[in-house]
Amino acid sequence: xxxxxxxxxxxxxxxxxxxxxxxxxxxxxxxxxxxxxxxxxxxxxxxxxxxxxxxxxxxxxxxxxxxxxxxxxxxxxxxxxxxxxxxxxxxxxxxxxxxxxxxxxxxxxxxxxxxxxxxxxxxxxxxxxxxxxxxxxxxxxxxxxxxxxxxxxxxxxxxxxxxxxxxxxxxxxxxxxxxxxxxxxxxxxxxxxxxxxxxxxxxxxxxxxxxxxxxxxxxxxxxxxxxxxxxxxxxxxxxxxxxxxxxxxxxxxxxxxxxxxxxxxxxxxxxxxxxxxxxxxxxxxxxxxxxxxxxxxxxxxxxxxxxxxxxxxxxxxxxxxxxxxxxxxxxxxxxxxxxxxxxxxxxxxxxxxxxxxxxxxxxxxxxxxxxxxxxxxxxxxxxxxxxxxxxxxxxxxxxxxxxxxxxxxxxxxxxxxxxxxxxxxxxxxxxxxxxxxxxxxxxxxxxxxxxxxxxxxxxxxxxxxxxxxxxxxxxxxxxxxxxxxxxxxxxxxxxxxxxxxxxxxxxxxxxxxxxxxxxxxxxxxxxxxxxxxxxxxxxxxxxxxxxxxxxxxx
Numbered sequence: 421x422x423x424x425x426x427x428x429x430x431x432x433x434x435x436x437x438x439x440x441x442x443x444x445x446x447x448x449x450x451x452x453x454x455x456x457x458x459x460x461x462x463x464x465x466x467x468x469x470x471x472x473x474x475x476x477x478x479x480x481x482x483x484x485x486x487x488x489x490x491x492x493x494x495x496x497x498x499x500x501x502x503x504x505x506x507x508x509x510x511x512x513x514x515x516x517x518x519x520x521x522x523x524x525x526x527x528x529x530x531x532x533x534x535x536x537x538x539x540x541x542x543x544x545x546x547x548x549x550x551x552x553x554x555x556x557x558x559x560x561x562x563x564x565x566x567x568x569x570x571x572x573x574x575x576x577x578x579x580x581x582x583x584x585x586x587x588x589x590x591x592x593x594x595x596x597x598x599x600x601x602x603x604x605x606x607x608x609x610x611x612x613x614x615x616x617x618x619x620x621x622x623x624x625x626x627x628x629x630x631x632x633x634x635x636x637x638x639x640x641x642x643x644x645x646x647x648x649x650x651x652x653x654x655x656x657x658x659x660x661x662x663x664x665x666x667x668x669x670x671x672x673x674x675x676x677x678x679x680x681x682x683x684x685x686x687x688x689x690x691x692x693x694x695x696x697x698x699x700x701x702x703x704x705x706x707x708x709x710x711x712x713x714x715x716x717x718x719x720x721x722x723x724x725x726x727x728x729x730x731x732x733x734x735x736x737x738x739x740x741x742x743x744x745x746x747x748x749x750x751x752x753x754x755x756x757x758x759x760x761x762x763x764x765x766x767x768x769x770x771x772x773x774x775x776x777x778x779x780x781x782x783x784x785x786x787x788x789x790x791x792x793x794x795x796x797x798x799x800x801x802x803x804x805x806x807x808x809x810x811x812x813x814x815x816x817x818x819x820x821x822x823x824x825x826x827x828x829x830x831x832x833x834x835x836x837x838x839x840x841x842x843x844x845x846x847x848x849x850x851x852x853x854x855x856x857x858x859x860x861x862x863x864x865x866x867x868x869x870x871x872x873x874x875x876x877x878x879x880x881x882x883x884x885x886x887x888x889x890x891x892x893x894x895x896x897x898x899x900x901x902x903x904x905x906x907x908x909x910x911x912x913x914x915x916x917x918x919x920x921x922x923x924x925x926x927x928x929x930x931x932x933x934x935x936x937x938x939x940x941x942x943x944x945x946x947x948x949x950x951x952x953x954x955x956x957x958x959x960x961x962x963x964x965x966x967x968x969x970x971x972x973x974x
Contacts (some may be wrong), residue, residue, distance in 0.1 A: 421515055421569040421696055423728060424530075425508035428462040430492055430501060437755035439506070443746045445724040447739055448732045449758075449767055450750030456732035457576070459748075459755060460700040463730070464574040465490070466505035467698070469535045469543045474563030483574070487539045505535040506548075509566060518565075523558040525551060531562070572698045620644065697727040705735045713737045714860030739764055741838045742974065761836050770835055778812035781971050782832060782839040784819060786849070789938040790842065790880050791818040796946045801961075804969045814972060822852040829861040838971060841867040842964055844879040846913055868964040872957045874911060881914040881941060883957045889944040896940065899925045 425439045433455040440446075440459075448456045464483045472484075485503065488496070495501050509531045511519070519525045532548040547555040547562065555562065599605045663669055704720065705713055717737050720729050731738060740746040745757040747764050758764050761780070785791050794816055799806035808814030819828045822843060832839050841862060843849040849869065856862040872878040886908075890901050899922055901908045908921040915934050922929045945952050953961060 421512070421566065422510045423507060423570065423698060424510045425506070426463055426466070427506045428459070428466070429504040430495065431462045431465075431490055431503050431505075432458040432492065433753050434458050434462065434755070435492065435753045438757075439508075440748050440755055441745065441757060442728060442730065443743065444728055445721065445740060445746060446728075446730045447747045448730070448750055448755070449734070449739065449747055449764055451767065452734075454750045455753055455755075456750045457702050459750065460574065460576075460702060460730065460732060462505065463698070463700055464572055466507055466535055467570070467572045469505070469537075469545070470507070470533070470563055471567045473543060473545055473560070474565075474567040475560060485537045485541060485543070487537060487541050490537075491539075499539055501538070503537045506532070507535075508532045509570070515569075519562075523554070523561065525554050525558065527551075531566070533566075570696050570698065572700060575699075575701045617644070699723060699727055699729045701729070701731045703733060704731055704738065705733060718860060734768065736768060736770060736834050736836050739768075739836050741836055742971075765836055768836075779815045780813045780838060781808070781815075781968065782837050783814070783816045783968065784825070784828060784832070784839055784841045785816060786819060786822050786842075786844060786880075787935075787938070788818050788820070789935075789942040791816045792939075792942045793880070793945050794842075797952060798965070802965050802969060804972050805965065808972045814968070822846075822849040825852040826856045826859055826861060829856055830859070833861055839866070840964070840968060840971065842880075843867060843869050844877075844913070845869040845871045845875075846877040846879060865967075868960050868967070870960050875913065876911050877913040877916075878957075879913045879915060881938065883953050883961065884941070884945060885952060885954050888948050888952060889941045892940055892944050893937070897922070897927060897937075899927055 423442055425441055427437045427439045428434055429436050433453075437459070448459055450456050461483065465485050468483050469485065487503070491501060491503055511527070511529050511531065516527060516529060519527050527549060530549070534546045534548055536544045536546075538544075545559070545563070547559060549555055663671055701720075704716055708716060713735065714737060720731070720738070723729055733739070739761075741761060744760050744764065747758040747761075748755050749758050749763060749767050751767060762778075783794070785794060795809070799809055805814060817828070819825060825841070825843075829839065829841075841853075843853060853862065853867060853869075870878050870880050870883055872882045875882065886901055893899050893901055901918075901921055908917045910917050910920070912920075918934070918937065919929050922933075
């Protein structure tokens with residue numbers, strides 16, 4: 421079961437939201453005091469209401485609604501009006517069959533619920549699906565089923581000690597629920613329960629005798645702990661020790677707010693409970709060192725593989741680039757999904773350069789000649805890329821050497837760009853990639869290396885058929901690279917082979933000559949009408965084009 425849509429009307433500063441589509445990972449972005457936190461609070465209140473109406477134990481409930489606090493103050497003068505929450509849950513195949521077998525309801529894949537609160541603070545609920553009579557008849561059981569299958573962990577931005585420890589306690593309690601069907605646990609529990617009941621029976625017998633003297637009608641006294649309460653005593657309100665050694669072994673209650681928040685999130689990564697959790701976090705960047713933000717972003721993405729994560733943020737690191745509509749913009753007391761990343765940039769106040777204003781994807785290359793060549797040949801190799809280049813959705817940027825990779829990717833990351841990287845297959849590029857990967861700026865799926873089978877190292881020019889530029893080098897520099905006996909046919913990368921070829925022909929080589937020749941080679945390529953790549957070396961370029969097309973077609 422999964423919550424796929426949510427909307428709220430008249431809750432605190434939020435007058436109305438459109439239906440917010442919820443994915444496995446959503447962000448709420450907006451200026452301060454626009455109501456981002458109130459959206460998360462509204463979601464927490466709505467799910468508490470489902471728990472309450474489904475009859476779940478009070479220990480598992482969260483935020484309660486209070487009309488005087490939660491209904492917009494500007495609308496309270498007449499002591500009337502309603503706060504309305506709407507939730508749309510998606511059922512999987514097994515859950516649809518469960519509804520048919522247990523409630524006799526043949527439904528599609530969704531359950532839609534509306535909850536209304538007035539000044540009396542009593543929730544009124546409607547199930548909005550067709551066959552309303554059947555749903556209303558089974559309403560309490562349906563709500564309990566939802567509560568049993570979805571939980572919410574709400575972590576506010578003001579992370580007081582009590583609030584964070586309550587979150588950790590709730591997670592531990594839910595995890596302990598997973599052993600309640602284990603037979604060894606049940607047998608041990610029954611033994612404990614019997615010993616408790618034997619003692620309670622003795623207490624009851626002691627109470628009955630003096631009590632019957634004063635009340636002759638008293639025939640017996642029984643003292644019992646309800647079964648649900650017995651179960652709950654083993655996993656709720658338990659004193660537990662949670663020690664963290666970060667240089668000093670200390671109870672987590674005495675650690676900083678950042679450590680507590682990360683501990684709660686770490687516990688949500690690999691839950692034993694099969695229940696779908698909605699993790700709602702206000703400003704996860706709060707109390708964190710800037711260097712830890714990329715790490716936390718990776719943790720949140722991992723959690724969202726099996727749960728739903730909804731956060732509020734001011735930090736571009738947490739924005740979802742690959743699906744702009746998963747970023748919900750809160751503005752003028754309303755909430756709407758972003759149409760594109762440009763809207764998200766505007767609301768976060770991110771200033772970007774003019775040449776990137778419409779770009780959805782940036783190809784990052786090492787040098788100016790790489791950029792010049794690719795701008796010319798990629799449109800010929802891909803209609804998708806040609807169209808994207810023409811309308812500005814795709815652009816190519818050079819970084820003037822692999823050593824600048826992390827610096828440039830950091831800027832693109834903060835400016836909310838999707839990017840792909842093409843690197844030479846040499847030591848400098850590999851080191852640059854490793855540094856960027858360590859800083860959570862890039863992963864293997866975001867990069868292609870220009871590998872050439874049989875060569876120890878390679879750069880972009882190694883992919884190019886030498887016949888295209890050999891005449892130019894011979895005419896301009898008096899060096900013949902076509903002679904197979906020359907070093908130019910070796911296993912080193914292109915610039916090293918070119919240097920040795922020049923030196924073997926008795927020519928002086930200067931380091932700045934390399935960039936001049938590369939620019940002339942790019943001119944030869946641009947003016948060439950046929951195939952430019954050596955066939956056996958073309959695979960990395962084809963792979964890169966495939967990756968770029970997939971990203972542009974999303």
